[in-house]
Amino acid sequence: MARSSSGIVAGLTAAAIAAVGFLGYQASATAPAHPPQAAAQEPAPAASPAAAGKQDPAKPVPVPEGSGTGVRVVYSVGQKRVWLVGDAAQQQQQLKSFTVMPSTVHPKPGTYLVGSRSGSVTGSDGVPIEHVVRFATQEGVAVGFSARVDGATPEPDPNKKTGGIRMSRADGDAMWAFATISSKVVVVP
Numbered sequence: 001m002a003r004s005s006s007g008i009v010a011g012l013t014a015a016a017i018a019a020v021g022f023l024g025y026q027a028s029a030t031a032p033a034h035p036p037q038a039a040a041q042e043p044a045p046a047a048s049p050a051a052a053g054k055q056d057p058a059k060p061v062p063v064p065e066g067s068g069t070g071v072r073v074v075y076s077v078g079q080k081r082v083w084l085v086g087d088a089a090q091q092q093q094q095l096k097s098f099t100v101m102p103s104t105v106h107p108k109p110g111t112y113l114v115g116s117r118s119g120s121v122t123g124s125d126g127v128p129i130e131h132v133v134r135f136a137t138q139e140g141v142a143v144g145f146s147a148r149v150d151g152a153t154p155e156p157d158p159n160k161k162t163g164g165i166r167m168s169r170a171d172g173d174a175m176w177a178f179a180t181i182s183s184k185v186v187v188v189p
Helices: 002-031 169-178
Strands: 071-074 080-087 093-098 109-115 116-122 128-138 142-147 164-169 183-186
Touching: 002 164, 080 169, 093 169, 109 128, 128 164, 128 169, 128 183, 164 169
Parallel strands: 071 183, 142 164
Antiparallel strands: 071 080, 080 093, 109 183, 116 128, 128 142
């Protein structure tokens, strides 16, 4: 009896090691080779012609006031913009900003933590997406950042409840490298 039990245990152990190895291979195949950089920062669109002269396109768009401190992702629903705010001691990751296409379901203003990530899946709109970083649930819909595999960022269908905040593939790569599990995400109006 002892011999057959040890054989079963050995077989199960070998199967578990093979499964872990396979999952590790899958994870490494979807991870970027090098930490990517965000696309060049674009100035925020002006609210009115009078406001157009206030923003110098050569200067970075400032992080919204009231968005907290420390390392964080800041998402402004109204500005359709994200900031990746890094540690001031790490000059390369001090601040990156880019525009996004909001989903039809918006997270409420507040502080969230990244709860899950997926390398590539099909989005709630039926489109293949990559580098999904989920941080909230609103109206029963998971809300997170992602990039369409085809690189497009069209406006979402207003008749569907979707939670995908879409960005370019390059910006999606930067978000994926920056916003790991338990990273802070601050949503502002």
